[in-house]
Amino acid sequence: MSFPKDFLWGAATASYQIEGGWREGGKGPSIWDDLTHERRGFILDGSSGDEACDHYHRFREDVALMAGLGIRNYRFSVSWPRILPEGTGRVNPEGIRFYSDLVDCLLEHGIRPFVTLYHWDLPRGIYQRGAWLNEEMPEWFAAYVREVALALGDRVKDFLTINEPQCVIGLGYVSCEQAPAVKLPARDIVRMSHILMKCHGRAVQVLRETVPGVRVGYAPCSGPVLPASEKPEDVEAARRAYFAVPDDPERFTWSPAWFSDPVMLGGYPQDALSAFGHLLPEGWEKDLAVIHQRLDWYTQNIYNGNLTVRAADNARGYEEVPYPVGGERTLMGWPVTPDALYWGPKFLYERYRTPILISENGMSCHDWVFPDGRVHDPARIDYLRRYLSALSRAVADDTDVRGYFCWSLLDNFEWKFGYTQRFGLVHVDYATQKRTPKDSALWYKEIMETNGAGL
Ligand code: FCB
Numbered sequence: 001m002s003f004p005k006d007f008l009w010g011a012a013t014a015s016y017q018i019e020g021g022w023r024e025g026g027k028g029p030s031i032w033d034d035l036t037h038e039r040r041g042f043i044l045d046g047s048s049g050d051e052a053c054d055h056y057h058r059f060r061e062d063v064a065l066m067a068g069l070g071i072r073n074y075r076f077s078v079s080w081p082r083i084l085p086e087g088t089g090r091v092n093p094e095g096i097r098f099y100s101d102l103v104d105c106l107l108e109h110g111i112r113p114f115v116t117l118y119h120w121d122l123p124r125g126i127y128q129r130g131a132w133l134n135e136e137m138p139e140w141f142a143a144y145v146r147e148v149a150l151a152l153g154d155r156v157k158d159f160l161t162i163n164e165p166q167c168v169i170g171l172g173y174v175s176c177e178q179a180p181a182v183k184l185p186a187r188d189i190v191r192m193s194h195i196l197m198k199c200h201g202r203a204v205q206v207l208r209e210t211v212p213g214v215r216v217g218y219a220p221c222s223g224p225v226l227p228a229s230e231k232p233e234d235v236e237a238a239r240r241a242y243f244a245v246p247d248d249p250e251r252f253t254w255s256p257a258w259f260s261d262p263v264m265l266g267g268y269p270q271d272a273l274s275a276f277g278h279l280l281p282e283g284w285e286k287d288l289a290v291i292h293q294r295l296d297w298y299t300q301n302i303y304n305g306n307l308t309v310r311a312a313d314n315a316r317g318y319e320e321v322p323y324p325v326g327g328e329r330t331l332m333g334w335p336v337t338p339d340a341l342y343w344g345p346k347f348l349y350e351r352y353r354t355p356i357l358i359s360e361n362g363m364s365c366h367d368w369v370f371p372d373g374r375v376h377d378p379a380r381i382d383y384l385r386r387y388l389s390a391l392s393r394a395v396a397d398d399t400d401v402r403g404y405f406c407w408s409l410l411d412n413f414e415w416k417f418g419y420t421q422r423f424g425l426v427h428v429d430y431a432t433q434k435r436t437p438k439d440s441a442l443w444y445k446e447i448m449e450t451n452g453a454g455l
Contacts, residue, residue: 008403010073014119021056028085045418077119087123132192153211186249190279204293217299223306224344233311237318266292301360305337338386
């Protein structure tokens, strides 16, 4: 197994999922605070991120732990309402200080920070003003990004703009599985997607103006479509199915092309325009110049293949091959399809010709502390080994992959699943906040140290 020299091995987290301290240090409320406090029954175990992993108070201990586990690259997100409690206007110096101290601590431990600017904790004040529906949103986002860039840009050079636009819009406003969980019609969904991509573009512009030597990525997600065999016609069928934008208001936002072609190629794909072009906001064509900014990486969160297809003689040119009954699934119920890290990066690199970073990948399982005081998680080791082997095959096939961030450093608040899904390399006992590195963390340390040779 080989990975390029300087391959970026790391781990990832997000502010709302680990920080806690929800109204400390001058932080304003976010849509996740409101959803967890006010929509009774929405979160599976009735919990919230009020305390989460208490990382807000324990970040020094967590950074030291990370360093001990050999983690050299750390992706975390900044909470917009910690920086701007109302979303716009007044800057909160304590919020700035928290992230500034975190960055100093990371650098003191030799860990390179990768900052995600938006990982879902939207300020309440922005939501109440229409958020992604409001044409002022790109300027609100740009103003927030400028504050982060001014505060951290002397030490942080790596930024990702928006985590999983598919989930922000699709889970937030179509299937309503995430905050704000408000169902909106296709016209609004199209408008929001477009404005979200404009936010991304403005963020890139602001970062390039403000941070000398900055490197920027965008962090959408996808479930790659896998070919049933390596026959060229099956591969072509998978490629076509992966990038197709379905003419279905419940599903079109999941297509990687919908949220990436405008950003990466400067235009909407033809099938999207035929199905939804008439719903785009007025003047959308001229916005493409803002949306389409050069990026240093095309970053992607990939957990599993969405679908397997084979070529077929029908109108679409392919048919679906069902996932085997009783096939491996994680505790989330997600299928275990290591080849997603072969075909996904390969197809994405062919289309977008930009170095790839895998910004999230990992799994949840039934982890607990055994009587020997350790957390044995052989399934996670098996999962990571198989997925990383597939990724290394993509590298060997000339797919330009620059890094891999395991989701997640710590067990944490898994959105609507509360604390029932453990994705961490490190186990967290939420009653005591005790951290216990799982067997997989020790295994991953060796993989990182040997640049994948230990696979
Ligand atoms: C991704 C999210 C991340 C986490 C993982 C399991 O969709 O970006 O916050 O919830 O899934």
